[in-house]
Amino acid sequence: MGNKLILRLKDGSMLKCSSRIPFSAAFENVTVIDEKGEVHKIPISEIKAIFFVKDFNGNPNYKAGAEFGEGSPKAGKTVSVKFHDGETIKGKVINLAEGQNGFFLYPADPLDNNEKVFVVRSNALEIKTETE
Secondary structure: OOEEEEEEEOOOOEEEEEEOOOOOOOOOEEEEEEOOOOEEEEEHHHEEEEEEEOOOOOOOOOOOOOOOOOOOOOOOEEEEEEEOOOOEEEEEEOOOOOOOOEEEEEEOOOOOOEEEEEEEHHHEEEEEEEOO
């Protein structure tokens, strides 16, 4: 099946899908297969973020924490990302290099359903690097 992904698009819609192709921040498009087996090629510019998830359903009653603790990622810079829709996520980023379409963020909470999140830089309202 490949990676389980949830694509959150700029228009507010969401697509549960998978991909067998290793993802790169250099891609201009993402090719995925939805739950019905249909193939979609979506421009990065239309994507808010790509959530690499453990489970498509997650736990709707679980409120992911924003503080680092036991089992949280240790390496990287602590970054907080705010999106145009008001959502904010916090985690560690290994490479925040400019000039890329985006970057991978590893959530602070190890119990979060998200294993990692690819943040599309152009669709983030604010990216703050925190000092520790």
